[in-house]
Amino acid sequence: MIFNTMMFMIWFSVWILLSWPIEIKDVISGILVALFVMFMTTGVMGPKDLSGRKNISLLGYLGRAMWFVCYVFVFLWECLKANIDVAYRVIHPDLLIRPGTIRIRVSLKSDIGLTFLASSITLTPGMTTIDIDKVNGVLYVHKLYIKDDDRKLAVVDKFEHILSRIFE
Amino acid sequence: MKKTRYIAGLITIVAIAIIILFCPISSIIRWQSEFLGRAFLWLILSAFMCLFRIMRGPTAPDRIVAIDMLGILIVGFCAILSIPTGRDWYIDIGIAWALQSFIGIMALSKYLEGKDFDE
Amino acid sequence: MNEAIGSVLIVIGLAFDFFGCLGLIRFPDVYTRLQASAKCITLGTCGIILGLVCYKGFGATSIKALLCLIFIVLTAPVSAHALARAAYRSGVKPWAGTVVDDYSEDMDKIK
Numbered sequence: 466m467i468f469n470t471m472m473f474m475i476w477f478s479v480w481i482l483l484s485w486p487i488e489i490k491d492v493i494s495g496i497l498v499a500l501f502v503m504f505m506t507t508g509v510m511g512p513k514d515l516s517g518r519k520n521i522s523l524l525g526y527l528g529r530a531m532w533f534v535c536y537v538f539v540f541l542w543e544c545l546k547a548n549i550d551v552a553y554r555v556i557h558p559d560l561l562i563r564p565g566t567i568r569i570r571v572s573l574k575s576d577i578g579l580t581f582l583a584s585s586i587t588l589t590p591g592m593t594t595i596d597i598d599k600v601n602g603v604l605y606v607h608k609l610y611i612k613d614d615d616r617k618l619a620v621v622d623k624f625e626h627i628l629s630r631i632f633e
Numbered sequence: 634m635k636k637t638r639y640i641a642g643l644i645t646i647v648a649i650a651i652i653i654l655f656c657p658i659s660s661i662i663r664w665q666s667e668f669l670g671r672a673f674l675w676l677i678l679s680a681f682m683c684l685f686r687i688m689r690g691p692t693a694p695d696r697i698v699a700i701d702m703l704g705i706l707i708v709g710f711c712a713i714l715s716i717p718t719g720r721d722w723y724i725d726i727g728i729a730w731a732l733q734s735f736i737g738i739m740a741l742s743k744y745l746e747g748k749d750f751d752e
Numbered sequence: 753m754n755e756a757i758g759s760v761l762i763v764i765g766l767a768f769d770f771f772g773c774l775g776l777i778r779f780p781d782v783y784t785r786l787q788a789s790a791k792c793i794t795l796g797t798c799g800i801i802l803g804l805v806c807y808k809g810f811g812a813t814s815i816k817a818l819l820c821l822i823f824i825v826l827t828a829p830v831s832a833h834a835l836a837r838a839a840y841r842s843g844v845k846p847w848a849g850t851v852v853d854d855y856s857e858d859m860d861k862i863k
Contacts, residue, residue, distance in 0.1 A: 483728075484818055485812035548795045551788050552771040557780060558639050564784050564847060566855040580830075587829035588794065593787050594829075595836045598862050605855045607783045616818055630827065646774075668759060675766050682773035686785075694782045694839035700788045701831055702776060705771065705824060710802040712817060713762070716804060721813045724804075728820045731827065738831040742838035 467523060470486060473503045476535035532630045539627065543589040543620060552589055554609065565611045567619055569604045585624050649678060664717040673713055680706055697741050704734030758806030765799025768792045782785035782839050790832040797824060 480495040481487060554561050573579050583604065584595040591609040596604070604621075653674045662670040683706065686699040711727035714720075775788025801821045805814045846853060 479819065482815045483817055512754075544795060548768055548771075548792055551775065551791050552768065555771050555775040555788060555792075558636070560778065560780075562779070562784060563849070563851050564781075565850050565852040566846075567852060568854050581851075583833060584826070584829040587832055588791055588825075591787070593783065593790065593836055594833050595840060596859075596862060598858075603860070607782060607787065607855075609787055612852050615829075663778060669762075672762055672766055676769065679766075679769045679773040682777055686776050692782065692844050694835060694838075694842065694844055695785065698782060698786050698789065698835060699776060701835065702793050704773065705793050705797050707778040708820065708824060709765070709769065709797040712797075712801050712804045712820075715813065716807050722812055724816050724820060725770040728816065728823065731823055733824060735831055739834055742831070742834040746841045 466525065469503060469507060471526065472506065473499050476502045529631050532627060536624075536627045536631065539623065540589070542583055543585075546586065548589040551609070562609055563611050564607065564609055566605055566607045567611065569606050569618065571602050571604050571621070571624060573602075573629060573632070575632050578628050581632065582621075582624055582628055586621065588626075589620055595630055654680065666717050669713060669717045672742060673710075676706065676710060680710075694745060697738065697745070701734065701738045704738070705731065707734075713738075754806050756811065758803040760803075761799050761806060762803035765796045765801075765803060767796070768799060769796035772796060780849070782844055783836060783846060786832055786836055786839075790828060794824060794828045797821075 473553070476499040477495055479541065480498055481491065484491045484495075571582065572580070573582055579597055583597060586606065587593050593607045594604060595607050596605040597603075653671060658667055658670045658674075662673065664670050680703060683699045683703045687696050687703075690696040690699060708727040708731050711723045711730065715723035755862050761792050769792070772789045772792030775792065779785045779788055801817050801824075804817050808814050808817075840855060840859065846856075
């Protein structure tokens with residue numbers, strides 16, 4: 466119930482922000498559209514594959530929101546570092562690359578958590594997610610510069626720690 | 634061989650950059666702000682580099698990558714255009730373009746993978 | 753003052769856009785190109801949009817621009833992921849200088 470209300474608030478605010486000088490017809494149509502989208506999407510993102518989602522209290526959601534803000538700041542910092550790194554590799558005369566694909570073990574289980582982890586890996590240092598093996602919990606990652614001891618990466622651990630607080 | 638190619642590319646890009654930064658811009662684009670005109674020309678240079686990859690790409694995925702990146706660049710075009718012209722609906726075009734380009738890229742990659750759309 | 757901050761953000765965005773497109777030209781195969789361009793062009797366009805927000809101040813245009821930014825940040829890595837996977841499945845070989853290739857060993861096991 467709390468989850469549904471939250472999703473409704475998110476979709477409704479997106480509608481309101483997209484049609485910003487608000488009139489009464491915007492509010493009414495916004496409520497109708499947000500209800501429709503909420504019922505359509507709870508099947509995908511809702512409690513079906515995230516077991517235990519129903520029992521989270523309001524305080525739990527507040528804690529998750531705090532962790533999400535923390536995640537956004539960590540993500541921005543890593544993203545900036547990654548971009549400077551890639552720009553340096555591009556303008557270097559010798560093209561400093563040793564590409565390859567490697568496996569990375571992850572312990573996240575939920576769909577949304579894995580999606581966020583894959584997306585934030587794609588935008589942070591030197592890596593792109595290629596595929597996810599959800600059964601064994603393995604992420605296949607294409608890396609721009611491979612060092613020899615790369616099977617466990619500090620960046621991935623950091624993101625995984627934060628995302629397990631948000632989505633598990 | 635590699636070094637000569639690098640130096641030739643460097644000289645070309647520096648020449649184009651000098652042309653963009655020092656040309657008499659007010660005869661080409663009649664905006665209030667000269668800085669935004671030069672920024673627009675610089676973005677056009679980036680778009681032409683994407684077009685080069687679309688033209689030359691040896692395989693189909695190369696071209697699709699370049700198309701995807703061109704789609705994101707066009708959102709930047711819309712954002713820059715809406716400042717000096719004062720027309721706010723350019724950013725609406727940007728939102729619609731981003732949506733449309735995302736759906737198109739997903740369809741193209743499904744097609745490359747050789748699967749049906751119901752998966 | 754706002755215009756100065758906006759100009760700086762736009763210049764940073766243009767620089768990253770340019771480096772992304774340069775990577776699209778210089779790198780040797782699909783996957784490395786995808787990496788360079790997906791990272792750099794996403795951040796570059798975000799910089800341009802933030803510059804637009806600084807120019808315009810708070811208003812309807814800025815809110816729409818911020819929504820557009822969130823949308824780009826959410827969708828660009830997803831489409832990069834889909835493209836990389838599709839390129840691997842359609843049989844495009846990685847560059848000859850690739851060091852390890854774990855994915856093509858395990859590719860048939862994953863649905």
